[in-house]
Amino acid sequence: MTAAADFAAGNYRFVPGVFQYSGGAAAHDGYAIERVRFHEPVPLKEGFARIEKIIRAASRPLTSFCACELRSPAPFTEDGFRAFNQVYVVTLRDWGLFDGTVNPVARSNVCPEIAPPPEPSFHAFSYTVPAPAGAARRNFVIAGSGEAREGGASYRERTVRRGEQSPDAMREKARFVLGEMERRLGLLGVGWADTTATQVYTVFDLYPFLADEIVRRGAARAGLTWHFCRPPVVELDYEMDCRGVTSERVV
Numbered sequence: 001m002t003a004a005a006d007f008a009a010g011n012y013r014f015v016p017g018v019f020q021y022s023g024g025a026a027a028h029d030g031y032a033i034e035r036v037r038f039h040e041p042v043p044l045k046e047g048f049a050r051i052e053k054i055i056r057a058a059s060r061p062l063t064s065f066c067a068c069e070l071r072s073p074a075p076f077t078e079d080g081f082r083a084f085n086q087v088y089v090v091t092l093r094d095w096g097l098f099d100g101t102v103n104p105v106a107r108s109n110v111c112p113e114i115a116p117p118p119e120p121s122f123h124a125f126s127y128t129v130p131a132p133a134g135a136a137r138r139n140f141v142i143a144g145s146g147e148a149r150e151g152g153a154s155y156r157e158r159t160v161r162r163g164e165q166s167p168d169a170m171r172e173k174a175r176f177v178l179g180e181m182e183r184r185l186g187l188l189g190v191g192w193a194d195t196t197a198t199q200v201y202t203v204f205d206l207y208p209f210l211a212d213e214i215v216r217r218g219a220a221r222a223g224l225t226w227h228f229c230r231p232p233v234v235e236l237d238y239e240m241d242c243r244g245v246t247s248e249r250v251v
Contacts, residue, residue, distance in 0.1 A: 004187050007104040009063040009096060011128045014104040015187045017143070020085035021107035025066040025126075026140035026188040032131040033066065033139035034058075035248040037124040041071045047122030048091045054251070055127050062095040067106035067126040067141035069241075073116045075234045078155055084120060108144030108241045110201040110229040126245065137246055140188050144201070144241040145180045146231040147173035155233050162235055170202075171209040173238040178219060181240055192218035194244045201229040201239040 004013045004026070011031045015023030027033050042050060055062055076084060092098035097105055109120075126141050147160040156162060160176045161169040185191050198219050200206060206214075206226065214220050219242070231239040 002187075005102075005104070007063070009061065010066055010104060011064060012066050012104070013188065014066075014106065015184050016102065019098075019101065019103055020089060021143055022104050023106065023184045024140060024142040024188055025104060025106045026138060026190065027066075027128050027131070030131055031128045031139070032135060032247065033126050033141060033243075033245045034129050035124055035126045035141075035243065035245050037248070037250045038122055039250055041117040041121035041123055043117070044088070044120050044122065051122070051125050058127075058129060060127060060129060063097055064127040064129070065095065065097060065105060065125065066128055067143070068122060069124040070107065070109040070120055071117050071123045071229075072109055072111045072120045072232055073118060075111050075230050075236070076232055077234055081233050106141050106143035108199075108201075108239070109232040110144065110227065110239060111232060112227070112229050113203045114228060126243075129247075135246065137244070138190055138194060139245050140190055140194070141243040141245065142181055142184050142241055144231075144239050145177055145184075146233070146236040146239040147176050148233075148236060149176075155235065159235055165204050165237055167205070167208045170204050170206065170238065171213060174206065174209050174213050177238055177240050178213060178217065181219070181242055185242075190244060192221060195242045196222050196244050196246075197225065198222065198242040199225045199227060199240065201227045201231060202237060203228055203230055204237055
């Protein structure tokens with residue numbers, strides 16, 4: 001996609017992507033994004049119910065839901081991932097977010113290598129709120145991306161250096177993902193200098209390219225949170241997301 005789209009009902013713009021998620025969301029002028037993290041992962045059905053209560057308690061419409069971060073038990077097969085996504089979007093349709101084709105909600109979905117949840121669960125979510133008076137900082141959330149190129153018939157065909165985890169291969173995967181982060185940031189009119197947090201998900205060593213590929217380009221300006229997790233699809237090894245938000249809390 002070469003341009004962001006508007007989602008007026010949620011007071012944000014988004015980077016159009018696949019049916020299960022968008023590439024990122026940015027609050028309209030006059031609005032900010034609040035991120036809420038659950039202290040422990042909350043199973044999907046219960047999580048949606050808790051999210052609904054939190055959003056309604058803030059006097060916001062359910063369409064203000066703009067991003068979420070999921071945790072799953074283990075990487076899915078490609079067919080399994082498709083089946084999971086078809087279940088996930090049902091609630092988004094009920095909330096007026098998904099029209100059957102276009103989905104404005106950004107998402108990350110990763111799999112903890114140690115002590116994973118027993119079923120797909122919410123780790124965090126974000127929604128738009130009126131910005132405080134005088135606030136000027138642009139708020140946004142960029143969805144997670146692994147090292148799979150867009151287009152192509154399968155993840156196997158699209159994955160950068162598939163099946164390789166050497167230092168050189170991991171550097172190439174990271175370079176690709178960082179480029180995708182920058183593309184999505186650019187479509188929303190922001191950059192690394194606007195971020196307040198960057199997260200990386202891998203079980204492989206990122207130190208050999210941390211300085212040159214991540215820090216030097218400004219991707220760790222607010223530090224880097226490394227989650228010992230795998231991306232959600234079998235044979236992906238590296239994922240990142242980032243955000244620029246002014247309010248975060250834990251419930």
